[in-house]
Amino acid sequence: MKFSPALQELMEALRCLPGVGPKSAQRMTLYLLERDREGATVLSRALQAAVERVDHCSRCRNFTELDICEICEDPRRDASTVCVVETPADVLAVEQSGSYRGLYFVLMGHLSPIDGIGPAEIGLDKFHRRVIDEGIDEVILATNPTVEGEATAYYLSDVLHNEGVKVSRIAHGVPLGGELEYVDGSTLAHAFSGRRPVE
Secondary structure (H helix, E strand, O other), rough: OOHHHHHHHHHHOOOOOOOOHHHHHHHHHHHHHOHHHHHHHHHHHHHHHHHHHHHEOOOOEEEOOOOOOOHHHOOOOOEEEEEEEEHHHHHHHHHHHHOHHHOEEEEEOOOEEHHHOOOOOOOOOHHHHHHHHOOOEEEEEEOOOOOHHHHHHHHHHHHHOOOOOEEEEOOOOOOOOOHHHHOOHHHHHHHOOOOOOOO
16 A cells, blocks of 8 residues: 655654564554544654753763763762663663662674774773772673673773672563563562682
């Protein structure tokens, strides 16, 4: 079926979302235009505002509208401990578990030489400087338990052992091949309480 250019453009735009195929994009488009035009307008404004105002924290690289995010600025957090995660969604998952009160560093990915993603592309040089400059006592590696996540954790532990920093890896209560944003809070809390040093 041939759609008008504007409809086709909206359907194609919605397909950039994870898990949204052609049929889902078509259903969303038709729903918004047929039943909730006001909701579509609110959605477009909110999306535009987020794209324009949200950037990365200059300290931890999490998403924020500020230069330094609320977590990094919170004086009640343990500034001597930093948890390294792959994505902002992982920060949310850890925060929702309620089991961690330190700071974060968000890699925005993981090492993947085959895709041309090396240490510089995920900010490991910046993180290394932060560990030295701020006198971090412990780094908790909470990268996903995938092949790439494990390689990233191994690389980081190797670099940090030379700095005399305690390095630990969250326990594998998180299923192998799983991703932090989909793990329930109690499993994640158990993984943090059972973290072990990286040898």
